[in-house]
Amino acid sequence: MSELLKVPTMAEYMAQGKQPDVLFWVGCAGSFDDRAKKITKAFVKLLNKAKVDFAVLGTEESCTGDPAKRAGNEFLFQMQAVTNIEVLNAYEVKKIVTACPHCFNTIKNEYPELGGHYEVMHHTQFLKSLLDEGKLTIEGGQYKGKRITFHDPCYLGRANNVYEAPRDLIQKLEAELVEMKNCKSKGLCCGAGGAQMFKDAEKGDKEVNVERTEQAIEVKPDIIAAGCPFCNTMMTDGVKAKDKEAEVDVMDIAELIANAQDL
Amino acid sequence: MSILPNILFALILIAGIGYFAKNVKKLIRNIKLGHDVDVSDNTSQRWQNMTRIALGQSKMVRRPIAGFLHIIVYVGFVIINIEVLEIIIDGLFGTHRIFSAMGGFYGFLIGSFEILALLVFVSVIIFWIRRNIIKLKRFWKSEMKGWPKSDGNIILYFEMILMTLFLVMNATDVHFQAMNNGNVISQFIAPLFSNMSEGTLHIIERGAWWLHIVGILIFLNYLYFSKHLHILLAFPNTYYGKVKPKGQLDNLEAVTKEVKMMMDPDADPFAAPAEDESGTDDVAKFGASDVQDLNWVQLLNAYTCTECGRCTDECPANQTGKKLSPRKIMMDTRDRLEEVGKNIDANNGEFKDDGKQLLGDYITNEELWACTSCNACVQACPVSIDPLSIIIDMRRYLVMEQSAAPAELNNMMTNIENNGAPWPYNQMDRLNWKDE
Numbered sequence: 001m002s003e004l005l006k007v008p009t010m011a012e013y014m015a016q017g018k019q020p021d022v023l024f025w026v027g028c029a030g031s032f033d034d035r036a037k038k039i040t041k042a043f044v045k046l047l048n049k050a051k052v053d054f055a056v057l058g059t060e061e062s063c064t065g066d067p068a069k070r071a072g073n074e075f076l077f078q079m080q081a082v083t084n085i086e087v088l089n090a091y092e093v094k095k096i097v098t099a100c101p102h103c104f105n106t107i108k109n110e111y112p113e114l115g116g117h118y119e120v121m122h123h124t125q126f127l128k129s130l131l132d133e134g135k136l137t138i139e140g141g142q143y144k145g146k147r148i149t150f151h152d153p154c155y156l157g158r159a160n161n162v163y164e165a166p167r168d169l170i171q172k173l174e175a176e177l178v179e180m181k182n183c184k185s186k187g188l189c190c191g192a193g194g195a196q197m198f199k200d201a202e203k204g205d206k207e208v209n210v211e212r213t214e215q216a217i218e219v220k221p222d223i224i225a226a227g228c229p230f231c232n233t234m235m236t237d238g239v240k241a242k243d244k245e246a247e248v249d250v251m252d253i254a255e256l257i258a259n260a261q262d263l
Numbered sequence: 264m265s266i267l268p269n270i271l272f273a274l275i276l277i278a279g280i281g282y283f284a285k286n287v288k289k290l291i292r293n294i295k296l297g298h299d300v301d302v303s304d305n306t307s308q309r310w311q312n313m314t315r316i317a318l319g320q321s322k323m324v325r326r327p328i329a330g331f332l333h334i335i336v337y338v339g340f341v342i343i344n345i346e347v348l349e350i351i352i353d354g355l356f357g358t359h360r361i362f363s364a365m366g367g368f369y370g371f372l373i374g375s376f377e378i379l380a381l382l383v384f385v386s387v388i389i390f391w392i393r394r395n396i397i398k399l400k401r402f403w404k405s406e407m408k409g410w411p412k413s414d415g416n417i418i419l420y421f422e423m424i425l426m427t428l429f430l431v432m433n434a435t436d437v438h439f440q441a442m443n444n445g446n447v448i449s450q451f452i453a454p455l456f457s458n459m460s461e462g463t464l465h466i467i468e469r470g471a472w473w474l475h476i477v478g479i480l481i482f483l484n485y486l487y488f489s490k491h492l493h494i495l496l497a498f499p500n501t502y503y504g505k506v507k508p509k510g511q512l513d514n515l516e517a518v519t520k521e522v523k524m525m526m527d528p529d530a531d532p533f534a535a536p537a538e539d540e541s542g543t544d545d546v547a548k549f550g551a552s553d554v555q556d557l558n559w560v561q562l563l564n565a566y567t568c569t570e571c572g573r574c575t576d577e578c579p580a581n582q583t584g585k586k587l588s589p590r591k592i593m594m595d596t597r598d599r600l601e602e603v604g605k606n607i608d609a610n611n612g613e614f615k616d617d618g619k620q621l622l623g624d625y626i627t628n629e630e631l632w633a634c635t636s637c638n639a640c641v642q643a644c645p646v647s648i649d650p651l652s653i654i655i656d657m658r659r660y661l662v663m664e665q666s667a668a669p670a671e672l673n674n675m676m677t678n679i680e681n682n683g684a685p686w687p688y689n690q691m692d693r694l695n696w697k698d699e
């Protein structure tokens with residue numbers, strides 16, 4: 001199946017003297033984390049299906065610096081940012097799409113002051129626009145009638161007010177969208193942001209991801225949909241901690257759409 | 264007629280307002296201990312925020328019961344203050360109900376004040392019950408012991424007393440009752456005093472009148488020492504509150520300069536550090552370990568905090584039993600700022616090192632590291648306070664000045680530095696997923 005994936009790089013485009021419409025910023029999780037790689041592939045399948053003219057940076061991509069910045073290492077963040085901006089500007093990138101809300105937030109909001117000005121979209125927004133333009137159609141497929149709850153990633157929702165695009169996509173799957181008691185601007189963090197992904201949590205009564213998973217399980221979903229590779233990991237771990245792997249799947253919205261169409 | 268009461272009134276008024284002005288000056292001085300930050304952008308958005316959030320209380324109604332009651336107390340407070348104007352004129356010139364010359368309209372005004380006074384009284388009682396009998400969780404967290412707890416109740420008692428005095432004052436005012444106009448609530452209280460002589464009634468009326476105005480002056484001066492300062496500061500605070508997307512943290516300018524130098528192949532590595540254009544001679548300190556390292560908006564935030572705990576209530580770290588409470592971050596910042604202010608007062612305008620600082624003595628590393636930077640606290644705050652910005656500034660100090668990050672975070676950062684990813688994978692393998 002993988003031979004079907006078409007993933008051109010910016011360097012290849014450059015060599016042919018061409019410029020893609022959009023750069024797909026894969027992100028560290030999307031590149032290296034085994035679970036997140038599946039999300040990356042699902043998204044690429046959709047890009048291929050919609051015949052989107054895109055490219056990735058490949059080995060020229062580097063961490064946006066988000067976890068460093070939020071851990072307090074502004075130096076490291078800015079070094080990363082400036083290096084990335086140099087690469088992006090050298091390729092004259094205008095439009096970026098990414099499946100990681102942390103990359104999305106950082107490139108969209110924090111890079112401009114450092115000289116990086118791009119139109120940045122989260123993959124759910126991008127997929128929604130493909131749909132609106134008729135380049136992509138979504139069929140209910142295997143998710144028709146399934147109960148799906150959406151976990152708002154903090155860096156997509158509260159941080160950038162993107163609440164509707166992912167929900168619109170879920171509804172297009174003809175699934176039943178059920179909301180948790182904390183959703184949208186009141187959403188509860190998965191526990192991974194602010195560099196927490198990379199360290200053990202401070203002492204407490206409970207892990208944040210377990211609390212969040214409990215809220216999700218409360219609405220009896222078949223699937224917990226996520227739009228962030230870190231949320232995905234945290235919720236998957238939460239479902240495991242609650243021994244619910246048999247009943248509840250954790251899926252990225254890109255995966256849902258790709259699977260629904262048997263891609 | 265003796266002019267003595269008028270003089271006494273004028274003196275009390277001057278003392279009350281004078282002391283208040285003195286504290287306001289101190290307040291401004293303390294806030295200015297923070298360094299400058301450019302807030303001249305987005306003026307129209309800022310005005311909008313102030314109108315919507317402070318004046319319109321838009322964020323209060325996210326919790327409908329508290330929101331509704333709060334709006335009553337707020338409207339009552341603002342409107343009943345018109346009555347204070349009359350009291351002041353009467354007090355200074357020895358007149359009695361000078362505005363009653365307005366006739367029917369006066370009755371309408373006082374009538375609405377009386378209704379509001381009653382509504383405020385009832386709301387305040389419900390607030391008290393929520394705090395003390397239902398014991399709403401957010402008012403019983405660990406940072407809400409001692410002064411913060413009594414402060415909340417004192418304000419409620421104050422309002423109860425002031426509203427009662429206002430109604431008693433009206434009920435015992437024989438002339439006012441005789442006007443039979445506007446005494447919509449006080450007419451029902453008047454019978455309580457019905458078998459008293461006109462002289463006694465007059466004494467009670469005068470007593471309530473004096474206590475009412477003196478009470479208001481005391482209340483005014485109480486503000487500075489209380490979370491109730493928010494009734495004044497909510498306005499500038501919502502104006503100066505964050506207008507950028509919540510996820511956007513500031514890019515430290517001092518760092519930008521250094522990074523540019525490091526990345527610039529033409530820069531002379533041995534050149535003396537560039538002259539600081541701002542003219543200040545403090546060597547750039549990265550992040551914040553004490554209140555003076557914060558900016559003045561953050562310090563204004565601290566004074567504005569109402570200790571409502573809505574932030575802490577929604578904080579995922581706090582909800583799962585971790586030590587972090589964004590409300591405590593704000594309270595600590597204010598307490599330390601007050602301490603620094605007192606230190607300056609005691610040392611003739613100069614801060615003398617007291618061996619303490621915000622970091623460590625008030626806020627622990629454990630609290631700081633528990634934050635997921637989720638912005639729930641920022642979203643929840645009804646007066647546009649940003650506790651997250653203080654947390655991040657203090658993390659910056661820990662990491663860049665003290666290299667005191669938890670070991671796992673140091674690993675993560677080393678990985679980013681060496682491999683361009685938070686994990687120990689080779690950057691050259693970034694595209695491997697394509698063929699897996």
Ligand code: SF4
Nearest residue numbers: 578634635637638640
């Ligand atoms: S940003 Fe930090 S302090 Fe604020 S609610 Fe989230 S975890 Fe708590």
Ligand code: SF4
Nearest residue numbers: 568569571572574644
């Ligand atoms: S920071 Fe805001 S939400 Fe938190 S206690 Fe203070 S006023 Fe309330």
